[in-house]
Amino acid sequence: MADAxxxxxxxxxxxxxxxxxxxxxxxxxxxxxxxxMAENEKLFGKGLILTVIPETIVIFGMVVAILLWLNM
Amino acid sequence: MLLPKQMTRVLIVGSRNALKDTIEVLYQLEAAHLIDFSAEEEGFSLGAPLPESSVASQRLLKLRSLEKDMGIDDEDVSGQMETGQIEMDLASTIDGLEAEITGAIESKNKINLRINELEADKAVLQSFQALPLDLELYHDYDSLKVFTGKVRGDPSALVKAAAPQSEVFLSGNGDFAAVFVNTAQADEAQKALVQVGYTEVPAPAGPGSPQKHVAKIDEELEALRSSMKEAVDKLDELKDKHSTFVKAADEHLSIIVEKAETPLRIGTTEYTFAMDAWVPTSEMPKVEKAIAEKLGNRAHLESLEVMSRMEPHGHDEEGEEHAPAKVEEIPVKLENGKTAKKFEFMSGMLSTPKYREIDPTSAMMITLPIFFGLMVGDIGYGIPFMLLGLIGLKKCVSDEWKTISTLLFFGGIWATVFGVFLFGEAYGIHFAEQAHDLSWSSLLGVQLPHELVLGGFEIPLGIYSKLHSVKQILYMSVWIGIAHLFIGFCIGFYNKSIRYGMKHAIIEKISWLMILVGGALLLLFVVDFMILGKDVALTDIRMLVAAVLLVIGIGMAYKGEGSGAILELPGLMGNIISYTRLAAIGMSKAGLALAFNTIAFEVMWGHDFHVLGSNSGDIVMLIAALGIFLVGHLTIFILAIISAGLHSLRLHYVEFFMKFYEGGGVEFKPLKVIRKYTIEKNGVSE
Known part of the structure; x- marks a missing residue:
């Protein structure tokens, strides 16, 4: 077991x-x-989608962290 | 119910003198979405507005300027007026009202102007009040030059040095001075004054002391202010009296103008008109009957085509549509039940569905609150969410707040359900006795059961703990993701099959379904192998089936979508892992709750709070602990709206919808009027 x-x-x-x-x-x-959006309010949905796309990066990080934690 | 309403394209032709009646009938039916006439067709020209439009427009213009002058808001309006009544009063009232209001406003403006003038004069005079000179003494000299104005310091010494033939008067507080100087030395004196920051204030004309003038101005100001009050009162009175009428007349005239300008969207010849429109197929009999009955043989309705869901221009191998020749977009009228309607705003926020695809609102209605509930998963927040949503649904008017309330209400129900049965906790504390943790059982001193026994069935209260069963919850959320995406691909398959036929649907969507199922089987295998550490052979049946499915699926996807499909493979994995946020957000909430609870209980009972009664604490500590508990959980509660709400929405928009949804449709907007301040009724009844 590695160092906790x-x-x-x-x-x-x-x-x-x-x-x-x-x-x-x-x-x-x-x-x-x-x-x-300031120019066209209808773009809210698309804007939200594009904005949250990079969130996947932190989710990957979190999964790695959890896997590490489970191996503690 | 899932697809938008089927539309029929119709053509209405008639004699030109029936145009007005036809428009009227269509407005009553509220079922025809007019297609704007494009001035390309030979022999037809754009229709002219009906004659009543110009008078109505002029009156509307006047009314709107009156509304602005009077500052009428929606709140000033009480009740509704009948259109017949408005019609009767309109001509006489508008002109009278205009004269009255313009008069009142003009006199108000005049008084305002005079007040401003007088106040400026008064300010000047007040400066001169500080000097012991009458006003006539500042003027009419032949050999003397007079400087009056503001200064920043005492100029006496400087002026005397520059211009010996001079006299300086300084106000008591030293910021205003009058300098009398021989004309010959005026330039030197002025230079000296500039050094103390002189700004000129010309002396007012007139005899007598400034005090007398100020008194006179004050008198006049008082009189003006009282007449100002009268003018304002009169305007208010006019506003009270007429605002209902003005708003109602505005609405009535707007409707007349809108109807009268409808011919601008219709093609006409000298004697006939022809208009294209979309009518929901289910309403066709009603429309046909109404036109036949009310217009007889003066107009005729021809049903051109019942629009099928199939794309008319086919589909090429690359998966892209051929750029179609300019075809009018078929308008979309969503057909949702009462509950699903409340979610329409949320799917519409992304885009209106196309005519040829499933409206995702119903799917969203089911899974969105479940995801929300899963992320919250606590009866302590679930019930307040439910109540908050219920209040919001009753009280809120705007679409945005209604939608948020809907999500909170249904999400709250699921949060309660998951909170009771899956996680068994309230405010981050489990019901039943726990090995290491605080529980409601130990807190209240009552034994709460681990499961509910109902008619022989044991229903568990709390299977998982958010913080101790991370592995299980994570695993569960991945499977929820796979199931959700599976549904997404199935809907996508249906969409493709109705738009382009079965062959395309199989190549484009079944391929991905196979990849998804193959991946899921692979996941089972990998979990057994890597995490549970079981000894499994590579020839395991799951592995074999997965390999076959993946190979065929990728092959089909490559054929259907080209090399882009290969690039999308890691994307699919990313999509699935993205669903682990269901577990992550629940965990983070539980972690926050644990932190706040620990602080609160330590404040109340000290470090050994696991052993109740070890330190009973005093009343001040109890109140402090209660405060921490309340503020902490309120914070979590508010964060839950943002994180759980937004993330469940995102899972739908980004992961789920991308598997089938195209959007970009045109909303069905039939000819119809919305009356707020008026009731349609002809003739007068008082």
Missing amino acids: GLIALSAGIAVGITGMASAWAEKEIGSAAIGA
Whole structure:
């Protein structure tokens, strides 16, 4: 069994960095989507979809973290 | 029910003198979506508005400007008026009202102007009040130049030095000065003044002391203010008296103008008219009957084509439609029951469905609240959500809030169900006695059962704990994702089959269904092998079936969609993993709840709060603990609306809809009028 502290740290890094990555990506898309919505409100649905697409990154990170945690 | 209403394309032709009656009949039927006439057809030209439109437009213009002047809002209107009554009063009232209101507003503006003038004068005079000179002393000198104005410091010394033949008067607080200087030395004096920040304020004309003038202005101001009040009162009175009429007349005239301008969308010749329209097939008999009865042989309705769901232009191998020749889009009239209608806004937020595809609202109605409930999964939040939703449904008017309330209500029901049976918890605390955790049983000192025995069946209360059965919940959410996507592909298969035929549907959608099922079998295998650590052979039946399904599926998808299909494979896996957010969000909520509960109970009972009564605590600590408990759970409650609501919506929009939904349809907008302030009734009855 590996060191529990190291595993916990790795899990934290997995979630933290992927979280930052999706936040950064969503920021870029989100501001563009808001800009588009200001011109045409009907784009809300499409804007929302495009904005949340990078969220998958953090979900992957979370799955990795959970797998690590389960192996603790 | 799932597909939009079937539409029939109709052509109505008639003699031109029947045009007005035809429009009237169509407005009454509320079943015809007019197709705008494109001025390309030979022999036809765009119709002219009916004669009543110009008078009505002019009156409408006047009314609207009156509305603006009076500042009428929707709240000022009480009750509805009959159109006959409006028609009777219109001509006389509008002109009278206009004269009255314009008069009142003009006098109000005049008074306002005069008040502003006087106040400016008064401000100037007040500066001069501080100097001991009468106003006539500032004017009419031959050899003297007078400077009056604001200064930032005492200019006496500077002025005296620059221009010895001068006299300086300074106000008590030192910010206003009058300088009398010999004309010959005026330039030097002015330069000296500029050094102390001089800005000129010309002296007002007139004899007597400034005080006297200020008193006179005050008197006039008072008189003006009282007449201002009168003018405002009069306007208010006019507003009270006429706002209902003005709003009702506005609506009535708008409707007249809208109807009278309908011919602008219709093709006409010198003696005839022809209009294209869409009518829901189910309403055709009604429309045919009404036109035959009310218009006789002056107009004729011809049913051209009942639109099938099949694409008229086929489908090429690349999976893209041929760019069709310009075909009018068939309007979409959704057909949903009372409950599903409440979700229409949510699917519409993405896009209106096309005529040739299933309206996803019904599917969304079922799974959206389930996902929401699964993520919340706590009776402590579920019941408040339900109540909040119920109140919202009763009180809210706007579509947005109604939709949110609907989601909260149905989501709350599911959250309660999952909270009781699946997770067995309230406010993050389990009902039944737990090994390491706090539970309601230990908190209340009552033994709550682990399961409910009903007529011989044992119904468990709480199978999983969100924080201790992570593996199971994660696994469950993946399977929910697979099932949800399976439904999505099935709907996609149906959509393709009605649009392009069975062959295309099989190649494009059955292929993906096979890949999905193959992947699911593979998942079972991998879980056994890697996580449970079972010894399984590579020739396991699941592995073999999965391999066969995957190979055939990918082959078919490649044939149907080209190399893009290969690129979409990891996307499908991403879609499935995306559903693990169902577990993740539930977990994060449980984690937050645990944190707040721990803080609150430690405050109340100290560190050994697992052992009740170890430290009974005093009343202040009890209140503090209760405060922490309330604020903490309120935070989770509000976060739940945002996270659970938005994420379940996202799972539908991004993962689910992408498997079948195209959208981009045109909404069915029949000719009809909506009356808010008026009742259609001819003739007067008082």
